[in-house]
Amino acid sequence: MEIAAQIGKADVLRPMTGEAFDAFVEARRERAVRVAYRMLAGDLAAAEDVAQNAFMRAHRALAGFRGDASVDTWFYRILVREVQRYRRWRAVRQLFSADAATAPPALDERALGDPGLRRRIGDALSSLSPTQREVFVLIHLEEFTVVETAALLGKAVGTVKSHLHRALESLRLDLADLRKQEPAS
Amino acid sequence: MKKSESNERELSPEDLRLIATIDAAFRPEAMSPTRRVMFREALDARIAKRTRPWHWLAPLIASAAAISLWLAQPESAPQASLSGSDLYAFIEPDALHESGRYLPDDYQALATLYEGDEAGR
Numbered sequence: 001m002e003i004a005a006q007i008g009k010a011d012v013l014r015p016m017t018g019e020a021f022d023a024f025v026e027a028r029r030e031r032a033v034r035v036a037y038r039m040l041a042g043d044l045a046a047a048e049d050v051a052q053n054a055f056m057r058a059h060r061a062l063a064g065f066r067g068d069a070s071v072d073t074w075f076y077r078i079l080v081r082e083v084q085r086y087r088r089w090r091a092v093r094q095l096f097s098a099d100a101a102t103a104p105p106a107l108d109e110r111a112l113g114d115p116g117l118r119r120r121i122g123d124a125l126s127s128l129s130p131t132q133r134e135v136f137v138l139i140h141l142e143e144f145t146v147v148e149t150a151a152l153l154g155k156a157v158g159t160v161k162s163h164l165h166r167a168l169e170s171l172r173l174d175l176a177d178l179r180k181q182e183p184a185s
Numbered sequence: 186m187k188k189s190e191s192n193e194r195e196l197s198p199e200d201l202r203l204i205a206t207i208d209a210a211f212r213p214e215a216m217s218p219t220r221r222v223m224f225r226e227a228l229d230a231r232i233a234k235r236t237r238p239w240h241w242l243a244p245l246i247a248s249a250a251a252i253s254l255w256l257a258q259p260e261s262a263p264q265a266s267l268s269g270s271d272l273y274a275f276i277e278p279d280a281l282h283e284s285g286r287y288l289p290d291d292y293q294a295l296a297t298l299y300e301g302d303e304a305g306r
Contacts, residue, residue: 033213037213042211044213051224052227056228140204180199
């Protein structure tokens with residue numbers, strides 16, 4: 001849903017307070033958490049933390065938003081950066097903590113579907129490089145176009161296509177059986 | 186699932202099935218109203234915390250105060266670098282040459298004995 005349609009173009013250009021920011025968060029909360037959840041391979045607590053940080057940064061930065069890009073592209077770019085920041089922080093933390101490095105990622109009870117299948121998919125996504133995972137999630141799961149994804153990640157369209165191709169190849173191998181069975185509704 | 190044409194061109198039906206399975210199985214459940222409220226409260230708390238000026242001013246003020254105190258303290262007196270014997274000589278210049286005067290009586294008696302022996306040789 002376009003932010004301009006929801007709260008008016010003029011409101012976008014002002015610092016968001018009260019109802020306007022409520023509407024902004026309401027329109028993007030579920031998707032923001034879902035995108036972060038998928039990019040972080042199924043860690044819901046981290047995904048909510050990252051989404052809140054992204055909204056907080058958006059709240060501060062909306063005053064300077066010039067409207068050159070779509071609000072969605074702008075906001076999800078902030079979100080992706082927050083995901084990357086969180087991943088770097090987690091990597092540093094794991095470097096200094098043997099327990100965190102060896103502990104398996106927590107399987108979240110508040111997610112949908114078969115936990116075993118979710119674990120397999122999480123492992124397969126974890127085996128991708130961060131950029132491959134981001135590209136796959138944004139394009140194939142979140143339905144951003146290649147051009148939008150390139151803008152979100154600050155990469156060339158060709159680079160995005162290359163990462164997407166490699167991500168799909170890797171997932172075809174890791175989850176070969178899922179290509180033959182109908183998805184559970 | 187709606188995909189852009191450029192994305193669909195390279196996907197086989199098997200690939201589309203794989204993606205649909207991942208999409209269906211790998212998503213968090215929709216937030217309950219309680220969780221939505223909690224999410225928003227946590228976000229508001231984060232925004233409020235971030236906008237408090239003393240949040241980042243406090244360490245700055247503490248550092249400035251510590252530097253001011255350090256600069257304001259008087260210069261400390263120069264440390265004595267005299268050895269024990271130098272100090273002794275400073276207090277009583279003749280004492281080192283008349284050490285016998287400061288010996289206890291027993292040692293004084295022994296010293297006299299030795300000095301007597303030396304004189305007898």
